[in-house]
Amino acid sequence: MYSIIVVPPPTTGDERRDTRFRLAPGERLTFGRSAADNDLEIPHEGVSRAAGEIRAHGAFWILSNHSGSQTYVVENPEGAGEHVKVSPGRLDAPIPFEFSRIVLPAAGDLLPIEVWAPRHDYRDPSGGPTGATTAPAFSVDRTKxxxxxxxxxxxxxxxxxxxxxxxxxxxxxxxxxxxxxxxxxxxxxxxxxxxxxxxxxxxxxxxxxxxxxxxxxxxxxxxxxxxxxxxxxxxxxxxxxxxxxxxx
Structure with missing residues (x-):
């Protein structure tokens, strides 16, 4: 089962590439300016030739920043400003968001790469210990x-x-x-x-x-x-x- 879907940056106007990259657990996707050295070419002069790598790991994914000078920001579009900063040269930074936007600073532009992680794995509650139930962390009544x-x-x-x-x-x-x-x-x-x-x-x-x-x-x-x-x-x-x- 595919666990990660990567949507490349827009091309001109609001158009996007037709390609979608689907990664199964353990698979990787390299991205950067060089078409010869990367799975995903980002033809912008402000993007490193070898900019980074996305690797799928089950229900989440990791990001490696191969740039020597640029920090990448991974935003959670559904969160209240949630984001993860991946510093230059950082390898294997885990990204926990289901919907993510990698923002690449590129010579005055901000290029977005969307990453979707729709796979959810859950523990089977029937296999847990029996006994008194755990008190809820926060008790709120949605009718009040x-x-x-x-x-x-x-x-x-x-x-x-x-x-x-x-x-x-x-x-x-x-x-x-x-x-x-x-x-x-x-x-x-x-x-x-x-x-x-x-x-x-x-x-x-x-x-x-x-x-x-x-x-x-x-x-x-x-x-x-x-x-x-x-x-x-x-x-x-x-x-x-x-x-x-x-x-x-």
Missing amino acids: RYFAVLVALCEPRLRGAPHAPLPTVDQVVDRLRPDWPAASRASVQWNIDYLAVKLRLKPSPDEADTGPRLNGKKQSLVSLALRFDLVREDDLTVLTRAPGPGER
């Missing part, structure tokens, strides 16, 4: 208003703007008011404070040591939620429905 507040905070970055500024409390109020007419600055701020305690970013008020004041509370919440997939793109649907009676 606090979750809608969290989704509204994450919305700009979930919609493909990983570096977008977070919405203000007033903007969150405006976003939620169609489904939550009683939304106000006080109620939204209360939910933000509640989330900070619920997700263990700060101790609860009834604990003896409440710790220092948490600065950047919204930023910490969004970072945690996106990093651990507490909020995903398909959760944006909660912003278009009204919470039921008694929901926070």
Whole structure:
């Protein structure tokens, strides 16, 4: 089974090469300016003759940077700014993203190579030990208003703007008011404070040591939620429905 699909950089305009490189585990693909020395030719004067190598390894892949001076950046287009930097000469850097974009700096241009890793391998849960179940790392109820507040905070970055500024409390109020007419600055701020305690970013008020004041509370919440997939793109649907009676 193929585990890696490589999409070459665009040619002219929005056109792409017709070729797709499909790699099975253990196979490799070299790329660079030289057609004679590489599987994938990138005819740009700013690309090294032997620029690098992609090697498939089951459900992930590794990247070697053969350039002597250029750092390559591997972006996760679906992440909130997630990326991996592969320094000049670095060999066998593991890349964990399912959808990736290698960005090659080339004499003022940024050339993208897309790499798809659609293969997913999972452990068979039936073979594990029996006993009490493991407590969840984060317990959130997607029907509660606090979750809608969290989704509204994450919305700009979930919609493909990983570096977008977070919405203000007033903007969150405006976003939620169609489904939550009683939304106000006080109620939204209360939910933000509640989330900070619920997700263990700060101790609860009834604990003896409440710790220092948490600065950047919204930023910490969004970072945690996106990093651990507490909020995903398909959760944006909660912003278009009204919470039921008694929901926070």
